Amino acid sequence: MSKKADIKLSEAIEKHQQGLWQEAEPLYQKFLAENPDNTDVLHLLGILYGQKGDYQTAENYLKKALERSPKNATYHNSMANVKKHLKNIPGAIEHYKQAIQFNPESTISLNNLALLFIQENNLKEAQTYAEKALAINPQDAESHYNFALLALAQKNTNSAINELRKTLELNPHHLQACYTLAQQLQASNQNHLDEAIALYQSILDAQPHFTDAWANYASALLLKNKMKEAIDIFYRVLENDPEHYEAHYNLGCILLTKHELKPSLEHFLKALYKKPTPEAYYNIGMIYSYQDHHGDAITYLKKAIEIKADYFAALNNLGTVYLKIEDLANAIENYQAALTLQPKNEEIAYILSALKQENSPEQPPKDYIEHLFDQYAPHFDQHLIEHLKYGTPKLLHEAVLSEIQDNSQPRMVLDLGCGTGLTGLLFKDIASRLIGVDLSREMIALLEKKNIYDELIVGDLRKTLHDHKNNDIIIAADVLPYFGELSALFHDVSEALSPNGLFAFTIEIAPSNIPTYSLQTSIRYAHSPEYIKILAAQENLTILSQNEITLRLQRNKPLRGLLFVLKWVRT
Numbered sequence: 001m002s003k004k005a006d007i008k009l010s011e012a013i014e015k016h017q018q019g020l021w022q023e024a025e026p027l028y029q030k031f032l033a034e035n036p037d038n039t040d041v042l043h044l045l046g047i048l049y050g051q052k053g054d055y056q057t058a059e060n061y062l063k064k065a066l067e068r069s070p071k072n073a074t075y076h077n078s079m080a081n082v083k084k085h086l087k088n089i090p091g092a093i094e095h096y097k098q099a100i101q102f103n104p105e106s107t108i109s110l111n112n113l114a115l116l117f118i119q120e121n122n123l124k125e126a127q128t129y130a131e132k133a134l135a136i137n138p139q140d141a142e143s144h145y146n147f148a149l150l151a152l153a154q155k156n157t158n159s160a161i162n163e164l165r166k167t168l169e170l171n172p173h174h175l176q177a178c179y180t181l182a183q184q185l186q187a188s189n190q191n192h193l194d195e196a197i198a199l200y201q202s203i204l205d206a207q208p209h210f211t212d213a214w215a216n217y218a219s220a221l222l223l224k225n226k227m228k229e230a231i232d233i234f235y236r237v238l239e240n241d242p243e244h245y246e247a248h249y250n251l252g253c254i255l256l257t258k259h260e261l262k263p264s265l266e267h268f269l270k271a272l273y274k275k276p277t278p279e280a281y282y283n284i285g286m287i288y289s290y291q292d293h294h295g296d297a298i299t300y301l302k303k304a305i306e307i308k309a310d311y312f313a314a315l316n317n318l319g320t321v322y323l324k325i326e327d328l329a330n331a332i333e334n335y336q337a338a339l340t341l342q343p344k345n346e347e348i349a350y351i352l353s354a355l356k357q358e359n360s361p362e363q364p365p366k367d368y369i370e371h372l373f374d375q376y377a378p379h380f381d382q383h384l385i386e387h388l389k390y391g392t393p394k395l396l397h398e399a400v401l402s403e404i405q406d407n408s409q410p411r412m413v414l415d416l417g418c419g420t421g422l423t424g425l426l427f428k429d430i431a432s433r434l435i436g437v438d439l440s441r442e443m444i445a446l447l448e449k450k451n452i453y454d455e456l457i458v459g460d461l462r463k464t465l466h467d468h469k470n471n472d473i474i475i476a477a478d479v480l481p482y483f484g485e486l487s488a489l490f491h492d493v494s495e496a497l498s499p500n501g502l503f504a505f506t507i508e509i510a511p512s513n514i515p516t517y518s519l520q521t522s523i524r525y526a527h528s529p530e531y532i533k534i535l536a537a538q539e540n541l542t543i544l545s546q547n548e549i550t551l552r553l554q555r556n557k558p559l560r561g562l563l564f565v566l567k568w569v570r571t
C-alpha cells in the first residue's frame with residue numbers, strides 16, 4: 001500500500017471513530033475501489049453499516065471479508081453481531097464459536113456469546129462461556145456484568161447487585177451496568193433510593209438523551225414523594241418519545257391518584273397502545289368503573305385477567321362492577337376467583353356471604369367499611385346528591401328540629417359516620433360543639449378543608465362514644481345499614497347521651513319475616529322496626545318519631561327506609 005493510500009485510510013478511520021459516518025463512508029469506498037481485496041476496509045465498512053442500522057449491507061461486506069480471510073476471529077465476531085441484529089440466532093452462535101475457535105483467549109467473543117445465550121434464556125450455556133471469559137481475565141468487567149445478568153435471570157438480586165458493583169469498580173464508565181444497578185436498587189429497597197437516584201444522575205450526565213434512564217429517574221423521584229419534579233421529567237420524556245410507555249403509564253397513575261380521570265385515561269390509553277400490559281388494562285377499567293361506564297369497565301378488566309389470570313385486584317374489582325349492575329352470578333364468580341387467590345381475605349368472604357345469602361354476620365370487617373368509603377370519598381358528595389338524589393340529611397335535620405323545644409340553645413352534637421359532612425353542615429348552627437367521626441381517612445381528609453366541625457376523628461364509632469359523653473344530639477345518617485347487630489351500639493349511645501339527649505338515625509327496612517336484621521345483596525344490613533323498638537326499650541330510649549322516608553335512589557328506584565328520633569330518659 002502506498003504512503004498516500006495509507007494516509008487516505010487513516011483519514012477515513014479517524015472520521016469513523018469520530019462518528020462522522022457520512023464523511024467516512026465515501027473515503028472507505030474510494031480506498032476500496034483502488035484496493036478491492038483489502039479485508040480490513042471490508043470489515044470496517046461492515047462495522048460502519050452496522051452502526052447505521054443497515055445490517056443487510058453490513059452482512060454483505062463482512063461476508064466478503066471472511067471469504068478472503070476465513071480464520072480471522074475479529075471478522076467472525078463482527079459477523080456474529082450483525083447476524084444477531086438480523087435475528088439469525090443460529091448464525092450468530094456459529095460465528096461467535098468460530099471466533100472463539102480461531103482465538104480461544106478472546107474474552108470479547110466469549111462474553112458476546114454468553115450474553116446471547118442469556119438473552120435466549122439458555123443459562124447453562126451462558127454460564128459456561130462467562131466462566132471461560134472470567135478464567136482468562138478475572139478483572140474483566142464485561143465478564144462480571146454477564147454474571148450479574150445471569151444472577152438476575154435466576155432471580156438472585158443480591159448476587160446481581162454485587163456483580164454489578166464489581167463491574168463498575170473495574171470499569172466506572174460501564175453505562176449499562178450503572179443503569180442496571182440503578183434499576184435493581186430502585187426495585188429492591190426503599191433505603192437504596194438515594195443511591196439509585198445518584199446513579200441515574202451520573203448516567204444522564206454522561207448520556208443526556210438516555211430516555212429510559214430519564215423515565216426511571218422520574219419513577220425513583222416519585223417514590224421519594226417528589227411528585228412535581230417527577231411529573232416534569234415524565235413530560236420531558238414524552239417530548240423526546242411521544243409513545244414512551246413508562247412515562248404515559250406513570251402520568252396516568254399520578255393523575256388517577258389526583259382523581260383527574262379524563263387526562264389519566266388518555267395517558268393509560270396511550271400506554272396501552274405502546275404496550276398492552278395487564279396493568280394498563282386494569283387502570284383503564286377502573287377509570288371507566290369510576291365513571292359508571294360499566295360495560296367498558298368490564299371489557300378492560302376482563303382483558304387484564306386474560307393476560308394475567310391471577311390478577312387479584314382485577315378479579316375483585318370486576319366482581320364489584322358486576323355487583324353495581326346487579327349481575328349477581330358474575331359478581332359471585334369473580335369474587336370467588338379472587339377469594340381463591342386470597343383465602344383469608346375477610347372482606348371478600350363477607351361480600352360473598354351477602355351475595356350468596358348463606359348467612360348474616362353480626363358485623364362487617366372493619367377494613368371493608370374503611371376501604372369502601374376511602375374509595376368513595378373523592379366523588380361522594382356529587383354521586384349522592386346528583387345521581388342518588390340523597391335527601392336523608394335534610395329529613396334528619398328537620399325531624400330533630402321538630403323535637404327540640406328551644407332552637408336557640410346550643411347543643412353538643414356528635415355525628416357518627418360523618419362522611420364528607422353533608423349532615424353535620426345542617427346541624428352546625430345549633431351546635432355549641434360539633435364532632436365528626438368516620439373510619440375513612442379519605443373522608444376526614446376532605447372534611448378538614450371544609451371547616452364544618454370543631455373536632456374530627458378517624459376511628460371506630462363505639463370508641464368515640466366511650467370517649468365523648470354528655471352529647472345532646474347524636475346523629476347517624478345512613479350509618480346503621482353498615483352494622484348488623486345493634487345492641488352494643490345502642491348501649492354505647494345511651495351511655496354517651498346527656499339527660500333528654502336525642503339519637504336520630506335511619507335504617508333500611510328488613511322484610512317482614514326478619515325479626516332482627518339481615519345482610520342484603522347490596523352488602524348493607526336491613527333492620528326490623530320491631531328490633532329497633534326492643535333495643536330502644538332496653539336502653540331507656542323513648543321513640544319520639546318513626547317516619548318512613550325515601551333514603552335515596554337505588555337503580556333509579558326510590559329506596560325506602562325509616563327515620564327514628566329517640567330520647568334518652570334517665571331512670
